[in-house]
Amino acid sequence: MQGNKPVVVLVDAYTSGKYLLPEFTALGAETVHVQSTPDFMPSMPAPDLSGYRATIVHEHLDRTVEQLAAYAPVAVLAGQEPGVELADLLSEPLGVPSNRTTLSAARRDKYRMIETLRAAGLHCADQFVGDDAAQLRDWAEQVAGYPVVVKPLKSAAGDGVYVCADSAAVLAAARAVLGSDTIYGETNREALAQSYLRGEEYVIDMVSYSGRRYVCGVWQYHKRLLRNGRNIYDWEHLLGPDEGPVPELIAYVDRALAALGIDYGPTHAEAILTPEGPALVEVGSRIAGNMHPRFHDRCTGGNQATLTALAHLEPERFLAEYAGRRYTKREEAVCCTTSTGLSGVVTGVDEQVVAELTGLETVFGLNVKIEPGGRIRPTVDLYSSTMRIFLSGPSADAIRRDRRCIEELKDRVYQIRPDECE
Template identity: 70%
Template sequence: MPPSSDRPVVVLVDAYTSAKYLPPEFGALGADLVHVQSTPELMPSMPAPDLSVYRATIVHEDVEGTLARLRPYAPVCVAAGQEPGVPLADVLSERLGLTTNGTALSQARRDKYRMIEVLREAGLHCADQFKAGDVEALVAWAERAADYPVVVKPLRSAAGDGVFVCRDAEEVRDAAKAVLASETIYCEANREALVQSYLRGVEYVVDTVSYAGRRYVCGVWEYQKRLLPSGRNIYDRERLLAADEHPAPELIDYVDRALAALGVDFGPAHAEVMWTPGGAALVEVGARIGGNMHPGFHDRCAGANQATVTALAYLDPGRFMRGYAGRRYAKRLEAVCCTTSTTLSGVVEAVDHAVADEIAALETVFGLDLKIAPGERIRPTVDLYSSTLRIFMCGRDMDAVNRDYARIEELKDRVYRIRDDECR
C-alpha cells in the first residue's frame, strides 16, 4: 500500500521531454505525482524523466495490473506526458472514472492516417493520403496522385522523425524503404508507411488546453524550417504570432474543430497546421504539451504557459473555466524558439562553457538548453531530436532577435568539443 497523504495524486504517463515541466506545476497546486512508464524500459531516444520528483513509479505490464497498483492512491486525474502515453492515459482515466478523452478515438489521436481520416469525415480540409506496408504500393499511389512533391513518413512518430519530402517515384521508393526498415523515436517498428499529398504553404503550431471542450489558446507559432537535399525538412525556429495576426484566428478556429472531431475535450494539445491556398490543413496533433515549452519564457512572452494552465484545468477546473476557457493568449514581446542544426559527427568530449555563456549573454536570449552531454554522440541534424541546442529568445523588436540569431548561427558549432578523428 502507498504511504498515506492528504494531497491529491496526479498520474503522468511517459513524462519525457517537455513534460518535465508538469510536475512542478501540479506540485505548486498541492498535488503529489505518480509516474506510469508504458514500456518495460525507459525509451533510449529521449532523456529519461527525473523520477525522483514522483511519489511512486509504475512500470506498465497490463491494464488490470496497473489499475490495481494505481487505485490505492485514489488519483484525481491521469494525463499523458508524451505521444506513446496517450492511449494508455485514455484507458486508465476511463477505467478509473476520471476526467477523460475516452478510448473511442485514442488511436486516431496517435495514428496519423486515422487522424486525418477522422478530420476528412468531419468535413475539414486535409491532405490526400494512402498507407501500406508495401513499398511499391506506396510508389504506385504517389504516381497516380501525379502531383509531386509528396510526403512519406511513419504513422506514429513525431519531431520530424522519418519525414521525407519526395520529388519523384525513386525518392518515394527510397523514403518508404527507409521508414519501413526503421523504428520510430518511441522504439516502435514501422510496419506501414504513410504517403500524403504535399501541403503547400506555411506551417504553424497552435497549443491549447481544454476542459469539457472549452479551450484556452496558449500560443500560435510560425515554423521556419530548412529543407535539406536529402528531402528531410528540419526545424530551424518558431516565431510567436499575435492572437489577432493573420492567419492566427483562422488557424485557431480550425484547430478547435479538429480537436472536437478527435475527441480532445480535456488537457493539453499541440497541433501542427499548414496555412495553404485552400485554408488551414492539419499536419498532426498530439494530446500533450508542446515541445517548445518553457514556463517562464511563455509567461513573459504570452502571459501564460501550457504547463501551468494544464495543471489548473485538471486540479481547479472552476478557476480554469472562469479565467481561461474561451480565451486566447496576449502577445507581450517578440518571441522566437530556435533549435540549432549541425553537420558535425562524432563524440562530444566537453562543452565549451565560454561559448555557451556568450550565447546566453546575448541581449534577447532568455534561456538555453544544451541537448548533448559529454560522452554522447553528435550527428548531422535530420530531425528535432538530432538538433544541438534549444534557445529561447525574446525582445521588443525582431531586429534585435534576428541580430542575435545571426550570432548564434556563428557560434553554435563551437559549443561542443568533439574528437577530431570523428568529425567531418
C-alpha cells in the same frame, strides 16, 4: 494510500513532460509516474523520478489500474507522445476526466487522424498507407503527383519524414521507413504517403477542459529543406492572437480537436495554411516540445504546463478565467532549434561559448542537448538538433541580430572527437 493531497498520474513524462510535475506540485498535488515500457526509451533523456510519490512500470492494464486506484487519482495525463494511448486506457476505468478510448488510436496514428478529420468535413491532405514501397510509389505516380510526403504513422519531431520530388525518392523514403523503429521504439510495419500541403506552417497550442479551450500560443515555423528530402526545424516566432491567419487557424484546430474527441488536457497542433484554408499536419495530445514555462509566461502571459495543472486541479477557475480565451503577445519571441553538419563523439562543452550565447541581449535561456560521451550527428530532425534557444525582446530586429550570432557560435559549443579519428 489516499492522503490529504490530490494525486495526479503522469504517463511517460519525458522531455517537455518534465514541466508538468512542478506545476502540479505547486498547486498542492502529489504525482505518480507510470512508465509505459519496461525500460526507459533510449531516444530521450530519462525522466527524473525523484519528485514523484510513486513510480509504476506498466505491464498489464488491470494490474496498473489496481495499483493506481489505491491512490484515488483525480487526473491521468500523457507526459509525452508514447503515453497518449495508455493514459486514455487508464483514465476510463479510474473514472477521472478522460478523452476516452473510442478515438484513442486516431490521436496517435496519423492516417487515422487525418481520415477522422476528413469524415468531419475538415480540409486535409490526400493520403495512402501501405506496407510495400512500390504501393506508395504507385499512389504518388497515379494519384497524388509530386512532391509527396512520406513518414511513419506514429512518430514525432520530424523522425522519418521525407519530402519526395519523384518516384525514386518515394521508393527510397518508404524503404527507409518500413521496418525501421521510431524514436519511441515502435516498428514501422506501414508507411504513410500524403499529398504535399503548400503554404506556411504554424503551431497552435491549447489546453482543454470539458471541451472548452484556452489558446496558449500560435507560432509560425521556419524550416529548411535539405537535399536529402528532410525538412528540418530552424526557428519559430510568436504571432499576435489576432494577427493574420491566427483566428482562422484557431477555429480550424478547435474543430479538429472536437473531431478527435479531445476534451481534456494540453494539445500541440501543427497546421499548414494552404490556398484552400488550414490543413492539419498532426496534433499531439500533450504539451509542446518547445515548452519553457517561464519563457512562455514572459512572452504570452501563461504556459501550457501551469494551465494544464490548473484545469485539472481547479477546473471551475480554469473555466471561468481561461476557457474561450487566448494568450496575449507581450513581446517578440523566437525559439531557435540549432542544426549541425558535425559528426562524432562529444568530449566536452565549451562553457565560454555557452556564456557568450546566454549573454546575448535577447537570449532568455538555452538547452544544451548533448552531454559529454554522447554523439553528435548531422541534423535531420528535432532529435538530432544540438540546442534549443529561447529569445525574447521588444524588437524583432534585436532578435534577428542575436540569431545571426547564434549561427556563428553554435558549432563551437561542442568539443568533439570526429568520427574519422576513431
